[in-house]
Amino acid sequence: MSTYAAGLSADIGIALLGGLSVYVILATGQLSLGNAAFMAVGAYLASALTVYAGLPLTAALMLAGLASGFLGVLVGFPALRLRGIYLAMATLGFGEMTRSFFLDFAPAGGAGGFRGMGPVSTAYIWAWSASLLVGVVLLERSRLWLEFRAVNDDERAADLIGLNTTAIKVGAFGLGAAIAGVAGGLFAYHQLYIEPGMFGFDRSIEMVLYVVLGGSTVAVGPLLGATLLVLLPEFLRFLADWRLAAFGALLILVLLFRRQGIIDRGMFRGLSRRKWATP
Amino acid sequence: MRIPNEGGLEMKRRLSYWAAAISATALMAGTTSSWAASDVQSAAAPPEIEIGAIVPSSGPFAEWGKANTITLKMLEDKVNAVGGVNGAKLHIVIYDDGARPAQAANLVRKLADDDKVLAIAGPLTSSAAEVAFPVANQAKLVATSQASSKPGVAANNRPWAFRNTVDEGVLAKSTVPYFKKAFGIRSVAIVYDAKDAVSTAIANRVMPAIVKDNGINIVNGASPISFNTGDIDVSAQVTALKGLNPDGVVIGADYSQAVTVIREMKRQGFVKPVIGGTPLISSAILKAAPDLPIVAPATYYPGVEGEGAANFTKDLTPLLRKGSGLPAGIEPSMYDANIYEIVSMYVDAVRKGGVALQAPKLASDRERIMSYMTGLKGFRGLSGPISFNKDGDAIKAFFVVLGKDGKWTEQVRGCSGPDGKGC
Amino acid sequence: MLLQQLINGLTLGAVYTLIALSFSLVMGILGVLNLAIAELFMLGGYCGLTLIIMGHSVWLAVPAAMAVSGVLAVVVERVAYRPLRDAPMIMPLLSTLAFSIIFQNVAVNVWGSDPLQLPDALADARLSLGTASIGIMQLAVIVVTVLLVVALGVIVQSTKLGRGLRAVAENREVARILGAPASRLTTAAFALSGSLAGAAGVLIGFHYAAITPYVGVDTGLKAIAVMVVGGSTRIWGVLIAGPLIGVAEVLSVVYGGSAIRDMVVYGLMILVLLLRPQGVLGGSSMPEGERV
Structure with a gap:
């Protein structure tokens, strides 16, 4: 594999984690437009723990994931009060606040960015991405996931049948944030330099796009979405000045004609022996 | 997210295949054209x-x-x-x-x-x-x-x-003394784009040290005034600058943001000479306020x-x-x-x-x-x-240029080598 | 100097008010966050500035910019909203975002990425107000904003169109059953919202005498904050929220710097969402957000 292909594949691995972080939160019916903030926290924390405190990267990534997850839980509680587009806007605000915080946070370099990380292999990145993907796929086959979906489909009914909807929604936020935190740490080690501008609104939106384009009903959806969105700008190079417009147009086409994303559960029904409980 | 109706109309399904086909064709067109390009290259025999x-x-x-x-x-x-x-x-x-x-x-x-x-x-x-x-x-x-x-x-x-x-630090050592002498500057105020790394470095690290070395007082040394890339309104920043009443203004920003600041300075009747780093150099900034002098370093200008x-x-x-x-x-x-x-x-x-x-x-x-x-x-x-x-970094000749009345004119010629030698 | 800063804040607030009103029209009536508005605002500015540079008068430039943005808003409605009306709200959110990517790319290719500048500021004169002063253009921005808001008020409150829009905002299905042409009203809401964004763009273009293809994004996000603070389901809240955020922003710049500023604006937005989701001016009812 050429280093170019390896670089793109590492990008896909990290994007996949970004997508999964949105995916698990979305599974409970909550849309977060601020996941880049969790990614930023993970990126800065993992970098600081290794560069300043000399921790091994794997341990630092775990800690970064935990810390982001904790922050996710903290954000998840007030998020309970909000639904739909209001939650989306509140998370957007949270994302912008976090970006502005790092912009002004001198110990992490502020606008000047942070460096000092060492290179990691694509295999290392994919080891994390693949394990977390498998983890989410396993989660999807668990009873807990049925509870996630139940909260998504009808929260009041879920409440009535005795599900702890608060724990489920806040937990999903925490889990998603933790995945985003790991993604951030890997991102920092893949790019070797981070600055607040890398974790803005457009990054949060990209993470949502991986899910919505790839498919929001199966965990492999974000995988496909991440692959397409990382490769598409490269494939559209021949359009030169118009490649962003072409990207926008393709995005609209997919949204119009594949609302459920390119992959959906229906496609898997024939392939899998397991009976899906389709709502 | 509510799961959309998976059945859908037959029509819609057909359309979705079309969409897939169109995007696939677009992708293929992209790859084939780049293959075609590399074919041409390999066909050319001489290295x-x-x-x-x-x-x-x-x-x-x-x-x-x-x-x-x-x-x-x-x-x-x-x-x-x-x-x-x-x-x-x-x-x-x-x-x-x-x-x-x-x-x-x-x-x-x-x-x-x-x-x-x-x-x-x-x-x-x-x-x-x-x-x-x-x-x-x-x-x-x-x-x-x-x-x-x-x-x-x-x-x-x-x-x-x-x-x-x-390096901006080397350049500022020539721009600042010229700025001081040409405009009789005794005090400056600093304003910068806090979202941009180069601008922040110029305004927070490079300029303050050199400005002080030249005996110029920074009136807002402890609290530089900042804005963000993409801001369209910097009237509050400029009013604050004006209130400090400095002889000149240090702008840490690239030219497209600096245009906004300079326009606002003009609008508020605060026409004071401006100094900055190489990111200020462009023909666009000359149009912003032709009567407001801009001092910046350049290694080339038209x-x-x-x-x-x-x-x-x-x-x-x-x-x-x-x-x-x-x-x-x-x-x-x-x-x-x-x-x-x-x-x-x-x-x-x-x-x-x-x-x-x-x-x-x-x-x-x-x-x-x-x-x-x-x-x-x-x-x-x-x-x-x-x-x-x-x-x-390059050791090359550079110029301190003054932008006024729509053009840059050379004021000082310098060299970025140690002790100004090597050019 | 404080008085001067208040004037700066009010001007900025007027600009935010117009864009926020544009967001809020579509959000309040249809429950959709049309992200393309940020770019309609930018394109309106470009159209207006281009016409002025070509030597046309302000009286042509402003309506032309409003018309262009209004028409583009209808295109967004037809392509990106209408087919996805029944889809989860995230779909129109992303499809309108896709439009904003396209609009931005078009602007860069047509006008370039450098700022487009007016050769001379339109009206540079200033009126003295004791220790402070106000530019003619600043005054014009505030006055035109008030006029447009009043005009919109008349449309929404006292015309057939307005009654229809309010009916759709209450309940689309019921409105349709009662004979309101819901689909035409939707188009009208987008068109109105687009032309407001265009007006905001052209006003800003004239006031700052320069525009870039990237002004939309950040200003748009701020305007969303203004809309939320004003109460996203009630159009009039932004009249208070715009100047409020404008002044808060200006004061936080003076007393804290630009980093604090964004914390203040978005912090205020989150606080309002959590504590008073109906907005600072809203009634007692809490809007039931659409399920994701």
Whole structure:
């Protein structure tokens, strides 16, 4: 594999984690437009723990994931009060606040960015991405996931049948944030330099796009979405000045004609022996 | 998310296949066209000098990227018109990174592996260089930025990273004394773009130290006034500046943001001389408030004298003005001059010999370019000799220019070498 | 100087008010966050500035910019909203975002990425107000904003169109059953919202005498904050929220710097969402957000 292909594949691995972080939160019916903030926290924390405190990267990534997850839980509680587009806007605000915080946070370099990380292999990145993907796929086959979906489909009914909807929604936020935190740490080690501008609104939106384009009903959806969105700008190079417009147009086409994303559960029904409980 | 009705209408399903087919065709068209391009290359039997370039032809610096592209095409034509170098034609592979760091890093990998280039010119922005230079270092491939001036970006990625730019700290040592003398400055106030790394470095680190060394008082030293890239309204910042009543204003911002600040200064009747770093240099800023003097350093500006620079300006200007998506009155920028010099250096390295231009010797060819750059002495740049210091930054002539009444005029000529020598 | 800063804040607030009103029209009536509005605002500015540079008068430039943005808003409605009306709200959110990517790309290719500047500021004179002063253009921005808001008020409150829009806002299905042409009203809401964004763009273009293809994004996000603070389901809240955020922003710049500023603006937005989701001016009812 050429280093170019390896670089793109590492990008896909990290994007996949970004997508999964949105995916698990979305599974409970909550849309977060601020996941880049969790990614930023993970990126800065993992970098600081290794560069300043000399921790091994794997341990630092775990800690970064935990810390982001904790922050996710903290954000998840007030998020309970909000639904739909209001939650989306509140998370957007949270994302912008976090970006502005790092912009002004001198110990992490502020606008000047942070460096000092060492290179990691694509295999290392994919080891994390693949394990977390498998983890989410396993989660999807668990009873807990049925509870996630139940909260998504009808929260009041879920409440009535005795599900702890608060724990489920806040937990999903925490889990998603933790995945985003790991993604951030890997991102920092893949790019070797981070600055607040890398974790803005457009990054949060990209993470949502991986899910919505790839498919929001199966965990492999974000995988496909991440692959397409990382490769598409490269494939559209021949359009030169118009490649962003072409990207926008393709995005609209997919949204119009594949609302459920390119992959959906229906496609898997024939392939899998397991009976899906389709709502 | 509510799961959409999976059944759907037959019509919709058919449409979705169409959409898939269209996107697939679009993708295929993309890949086939690039295959076609590489076929043409391999069909050409004599060796080619493959040079890579990374420019931001889309995104916030699109104008610079597009102008860079035209500059490189001009250089390519010029070299090939006289039969290339030692019988080998020059071929510059130009990619657009949209000023996005991650894309710049991938493009370095692509140029290194797929295009097998000898060396890379670019990327343009400091953020992209921060991410792309380590990749070039790993790939053992020279990359030289045409614009990055954030302190220390090349120094962190030696020995393969270079910048054909001068550190802002070196330049400010000449601009500040001129500014003080020409306008009788005793006090300044600082305003800067807090979202931009170069601007923050200029306003928070570089300028305060040098301004103080020159005995100028910074009236808002403890609390510099800041705004963010993309702000359209800086009236509050300018009112605050005006309230401090300084003799002059230090602006840490690139020219497109500085335009907003200068326009607002004019509007509030606060016409005071302005000083900044290289990011201020552009023809756009001259239109903002022609009666407000702007002092900045440049290694090239369109009116610069000297045979090399004058010819460059004369040849490039009409080509740029024909270029699509560029303003009718555009003039060559400092970054066009820089990238022109960078690729000229690579070509000169090939001309000097020792570069085999054969696939099996690619690694040693790249090594050869690196040692050429490291040992460069007195390369004939557009406005004087160029060499590189141990940080990978250029030692070259620069000018302190004054922008007023719609044009830049040279005030002081300096050299970025130690003690001002080496140019 | 404080008085001067208040004037600066009010001007900025007027600009935010117009864009926020544009967001809020579509959000309040249809429950959709049309992200393309940020770019309609930018394109309106470009159209207006281009016409002025070509030597046309302000009286042509402003309506032309409003018309262009209004028409583009209808295109967005037809392509990106209408087919996805019944889809989860994230779909129109992303499809309108896709439009904003396209619009931005078009602007860069047509006008370039450098700021487009007016050769001379339109009206540079200033009126003195004791220790402070106000520019003619600043005054014009505030006055035109008030006029447009009043005009919109008349449309929404006292015309057939307005009654229809309010009916759709209450309950689309019921409105349709009662004979309101819901689909035409939707188009009208988008068109009105687009032309407001265009007006905001052209006013800003004239006031600052310069525009870039990237002004939309950040200003748009701020305007969303203004809309939320004003109460996203009630159009009039932004009249208070715009100047409020404008002044808060200006004061935080003076006393804290730009980093604090964004914290203040978005912090205020989150606080309002959590504590008073109906907005500072809203009634007692809490809007039931659409399920994701």
